[in-house]
Structures are given as structure tokens and as C-alpha cells.
Amino acid sequence: MTATVLVVDDIEPNRRLLQAKLEAKYYTVFLAENGERAIESAVRLQPDIILLDVMMPGMDGYEVCRRLKNMPQTKHIPIVMVTALVNIEDRLKGLQSGADDFLSKPVDDFGLFTRLETQMRFNMVANELRVRGKRNAPVTHFSDYEKELINAPSNVLVIDQDNAEARRVSAALTTMGHTAVSWRDASEGKIEFRDLDLVILALSGQDHDALKLCAHLRTLKEARDFSILVTYQSSDQTQALEALRLGAADLISAPLELAELQVRVRTQTQRQRYIDVLRHRVDRGMELSVIDPLTGLFNRRHMLERMQVWMRRSREDEPSLTVVAFDIDYFKSINDRFGHEAGDDVLRAFSERLRMNIRPKDIACRVGGEEFLVIMPETEMELALKGAERIRRAIASEPFVNERTGQAIDVTVSAGVASHQGQSELLADLLHRADRALYQAKQNGRNRIENLAA
Numbered sequence: 001m002t003a004t005v006l007v008v009d010d011i012e013p014n015r016r017l018l019q020a021k022l023e024a025k026y027y028t029v030f031l032a033e034n035g036e037r038a039i040e041s042a043v044r045l046q047p048d049i050i051l052l053d054v055m056m057p058g059m060d061g062y063e064v065c066r067r068l069k070n071m072p073q074t075k076h077i078p079i080v081m082v083t084a085l086v087n088i089e090d091r092l093k094g095l096q097s098g099a100d101d102f103l104s105k106p107v108d109d110f111g112l113f114t115r116l117e118t119q120m121r122f123n124m125v126a127n128e129l130r131v132r133g134k135r136n137a138p139v140t141h142f143s144d145y146e147k148e149l150i151n152a153p154s155n156v157l158v159i160d161q162d163n164a165e166a167r168r169v170s171a172a173l174t175t176m177g178h179t180a181v182s183w184r185d186a187s188e189g190k191i192e193f194r195d196l197d198l199v200i201l202a203l204s205g206q207d208h209d210a211l212k213l214c215a216h217l218r219t220l221k222e223a224r225d226f227s228i229l230v231t232y233q234s235s236d237q238t239q240a241l242e243a244l245r246l247g248a249a250d251l252i253s254a255p256l257e258l259a260e261l262q263v264r265v266r267t268q269t270q271r272q273r274y275i276d277v278l279r280h281r282v283d284r285g286m287e288l289s290v291i292d293p294l295t296g297l298f299n300r301r302h303m304l305e306r307m308q309v310w311m312r313r314s315r316e317d318e319p320s321l322t323v324v325a326f327d328i329d330y331f332k333s334i335n336d337r338f339g340h341e342a343g344d345d346v347l348r349a350f351s352e353r354l355r356m357n358i359r360p361k362d363i364a365c366r367v368g369g370e371e372f373l374v375i376m377p378e379t380e381m382e383l384a385l386k387g388a389e390r391i392r393r394a395i396a397s398e399p400f401v402n403e404r405t406g407q408a409i410d411v412t413v414s415a416g417v418a419s420h421q422g423q424s425e426l427l428a429d430l431l432h433r434a435d436r437a438l439y440q441a442k443q444n445g446r447n448r449i450e451n452l453a454a
């Protein structure tokens, strides 16, 4: 994974050393020798990451960090503070100025590249979501609610067979305002992974295979709701790297220094929430643009988009794309007799039965009014006719009982089926043939399915 890195340090040999290390791993490197230059370069070059020296004459690293995190053009860029200072106050000062991470001088390769790797991984996910979300909402601006969500305390599970250590870490996190529980204490009750933000997983000195557990946690269906922070002894660096590869979000070396723990927990939790907020925006935006609000089926716009995709993909030697156009019989009289509200209820219940009777790969859409269309990718006519027949029967088999009024309404549906005739056929032609078949089904007495001879 390559990236552009802005290295900020007042001492030239320090800059050159980091540059050599980074370029050896194919990172693109920019250099700045003081705070003013650093800010100017960050705005202009938009690096993926900034490695920022703390001790510099003039504007120090804390001040540079604070300024960068307060400017809309640069506040999303991760900043790793590089410092010879190791005491807690200094780290806390860095935290308060908005730093995302720390590296101690002299910088060792393992620390450097794991810091970059974890930052880059976050960048990739966030950028992807920012791009996808862009059409729907500005992504540099967060509502008060979103900000509160992002900054709220973390819900942490500590997994370490050394129960005394697990409790020490949990207690420290609780003191910092988070909710934390050790695996053993939690096992009394049931662990809700969905509610977790973070799992702190000890890698070294465990009887079980912690790497296997790490991989397993990533396969849980709630996995995208929490991050994994792995703790390791320096003798287990190789396994620690493997844990990153298996999906751990970050590493922290044992014995855990509480100030560092605080930084990592805060950063990981904020990132997890930040991603959640972006993802939620994308999902919501997607929903608005492709879902029919009354029935929850896909809308006409999405239908056309998916048909285009499947028509492009269809090849001579593969089963064709087939579409089934449905139209509820005598829908107008249902509206006339029972009212529009009952009519809407029928549309919803119809959609539900439709959804229950298609295959996972079929795409059910509401075209408008009482017209529906099911896209059946890679499906020959014969199979599509069977599928359409199953749906017709599911609709006609029992009346639709209105939950509000208790009224039972008999509903039937007619359908027309058409298969894509190959690359030269246009989308409009395919839809037109399905419509003509549907018209024939209506002419021939309704509650039936027709297809036109090709």
C-alpha cells in the first residue's frame, strides 16, 4: 500500500533518514523544515499522512497540529507526532492538539511502517466512503449529533487470559470514562458484539491461538461495527504483523502504558464511529435514490440501471437476461371499492409476496402505479416462466387481508415475459416486448402469464 507522506522536522539528517526509509518502501515523500512550511505544504500537496516532529524552533509540533486540525482543507489528514519525549504529559498535550498517533525517536522501522499501514488502511476506507457519499451530503461537515456520536466514550471488551492484566486495563479505561469489561467477567452474561466499539486482544502469552481468534472475530456479522486493537510483546512482532494482515486495526506493545492506551482507544473509537457515520450517510443516500418509498422495492431508475448492467454482461454462450413485467388485475376497481389507502396496503402486501417468491439474485422493482418488473439475470425463458408462475400462484392463492380493516381482498396478477435477444437489442425494445406479452395476458383473461414467440 503506497502513499504520500509529508515529513516535518527541523533537523536535516532526521528528514533525510525518514525520507530514505520511506522511499525504500515506495512511499512518495515531501519534506518541510518548519511549521509554516509544513502548513503550506499540507494545504497544497494534500499528503495522505503527516509525520510531525514535536520539538522545533518557532512554531512547535503541537501548534502545527492544532492549526492543521482546525483547517477544513487539512483536518482529515492523519498526523503522527514524532517525539523523543515519552512522558505522559507530553503525549496528552499531543492528544489535545489533535494528533492521531505517536512515534518515539529514534524511529524504528517496525513502529514506522505499522503506524503508516494502520493510518493508510483507515484513509482508504474513509476516502472510499467520502467519494461514494459525496453526491448526497458534504462530508467535511458533521452535525452536532454526528460529532457527539463520534466523540462519545468507547465500549470495550478486553480479551486476555491474564485476568489480572485484563482487569487492570478495563479499570484504567473505566477511569478514562469508557465502558470496559474483560472477557472472563463478560462471559457471565452474553456479549453483544453489535454494541462494541473496540476489542483489545492480547496476542502474547495466551494458551489459545490469538491470531485464530482475531481472524474469527473478523468473520462475525457484527465485525464492521467494532475494531480490534492487538497488544503484543516485542518478541512477537512477526505475529503482530500477521494480526494486522488478518484485520486488526492497530497494534500496541506490551506492557501497556496507560497514556498510549488512551490515545489508541480514543483514535480507534473515533475512527470506527467516523466510518459508521459516513457509511450511514452512504446507505441513506443510496436508499433515497434507488428505493421506492411505498413498497421498499427498487424504483424505476434503479431498474433501468440494473438492466443496462446485465444487458452489457450477457454473452452469447450464457443464459440470457430475462425480465417479467407484472400488472395487478383490476387494480383501479380495488381503489374504487376500498379506497386509496387500502389500495396502498394492497401494493405493499403484493410487494411483500413478490419479494418472498423470487430468488436471491432476482431484482424486484416497482415501475409505477400497479406495475412491477422482476429482472432475472442469467435466466432462460423456461426457468423465468416457472418463476413467474410461482409468483402468480402466490398472489392468487389467498386473499389479501387488510390488517387495519380486516377486509379480505382477492387479488390476481398478469405477467409478460421477455428474454434479451443479444447485444443488438436495446433496453427499450426488451421492455416493449415484455409489455406486449403482458397485454396479451390481459387480453387472454388475466391471472395468467404470456410470452411472445421470439
Ligand SMILES: [Mg+2]
Residues within 6 Å of the ligand: 009, 010, 011, 053, 054, 055, 056
Ligand atoms: Mg526537532
